Amino acid sequence: MPAVLSTRKVSQLHHLQINESAIDWVEEDFIGIQPCVFSVDQPREILLFTSQNAVRSVLNNPASAVLKGVPAICVGIKTKELLAKNGWTVLAWTHYAKELTNVIQQQFASQSFSFFCGNIRREVLPTFFKQHQIPFDEYVVYQTVKYPHQMQQKLDGICFYSPSAIESFLENNAITTEVCFCIGDTTADALKGITTQIVVASQPTIEATLAACFAYYK
Structure with missing residues (x-):
C-alpha cells in the first residue's frame, strides 16, 4: 500500500474519500x-x-x-x-x-x-x-508560519497545497522518488529543478488534489 503524506490536515469530509482509497494516509500541518x-x-x-x-x-x-x-x-x-x-x-x-x-x-x-x-x-x-x-x-x-517536520516514514507520494508548504517540507526532508501532487501550477512551479515527478490537480482545490492522488494509485 503506497504511503502518501498530506502537508496539511484535511477535513472529516475528505477523510471519507481517503478511507475508500487504497493508500496509507499520513498528514501533518507544514504551515499555519x-x-x-x-x-x-x-x-x-x-x-x-x-x-x-x-x-x-x-x-x-x-x-x-x-x-x-x-x-x-x-x-x-x-x-x-x-x-x-x-x-x-x-x-x-x-x-x-x-x-x-x-x-x-x-x-x-x-x-x-x-x-x-x-x-x-x-x-x-x-x-x-x-x-x-x-x-x-x-x-x-x-x-x-512554517512548521517543519522531519518525516521518518518512507513516502511514495506527497500532496502539496502551496509553495510555502514545499519550502517548509524541504527544511528537514528531501524529495527523491516521491510523486508530488500539486494543487495548481504555482505550487508545481516551486518544484522545478527539484523533481519531475509532478501531478497537477485538474482544478486548484484540495478535493481535486486528493482526486489526482487517488486516481494515480488506483
Missing part, C-alpha cells in the same frame, strides 16, 4: 496561518481577495461589517463561496491571479481596489496594477 491586526480607513470601490485565509482574517476584523457592503473579486472557487456565504457580492472570480488580471483589464480597469493578502504573496497583481496605473491599497491581513 496567523491573522494580523490591520485597519481600513476608506475602502476602495472593489475588494480583492486571493485566498480563503484573507477572507477569514477580514471577517475577524471590526471593519468587516462595513466591508461587506463593498463588492469583491477573488482568486479561487472556495474563496468565492466563502465570500458569498458571508454576504459579499462577488463580481468575478478565476482559478489563478494571472487570469484575474485579464478580467480586471476587460471589466474593471476604471475601478480602484482594496487588496487583502498574506505576507507571502506573489507580485502578479501588484505589478499589474502599477503597470496599468490602477489605484489600489494593499493590506497584509495574515502571516504564513
Whole structure:
C-alpha cells in the first residue's frame, strides 16, 4: 500500500474519500496561518481577495461589517463561496491571479481596489496594477508560519497545497522518488529543478488534489 503524506490536515469530509482509497494516509500541518491586526480607513470601490485565509482574517476584523457592503473579486472557487456565504457580492472570480488580471483589464480597469493578502504573496497583481496605473491599497491581513517536520516514514507520494508548504517540507526532508501532487501550477512551479515527478490537480482545490492522488494509485 503506497504511503502518501498530506502537508496539511484535511477535513472529516475528505477523510471519507481517503478511507475508500487504497493508500496509507499520513498528514501533518507544514504551515499555519496567523491573522494580523490591520485597519481600513476608506475602502476602495472593489475588494480583492486571493485566498480563503484573507477572507477569514477580514471577517475577524471590526471593519468587516462595513466591508461587506463593498463588492469583491477573488482568486479561487472556495474563496468565492466563502465570500458569498458571508454576504459579499462577488463580481468575478478565476482559478489563478494571472487570469484575474485579464478580467480586471476587460471589466474593471476604471475601478480602484482594496487588496487583502498574506505576507507571502506573489507580485502578479501588484505589478499589474502599477503597470496599468490602477489605484489600489494593499493590506497584509495574515502571516504564513512554517512548521517543519522531519518525516521518518518512507513516502511514495506527497500532496502539496502551496509553495510555502514545499519550502517548509524541504527544511528537514528531501524529495527523491516521491510523486508530488500539486494543487495548481504555482505550487508545481516551486518544484522545478527539484523533481519531475509532478501531478497537477485538474482544478486548484484540495478535493481535486486528493482526486489526482487517488486516481494515480488506483
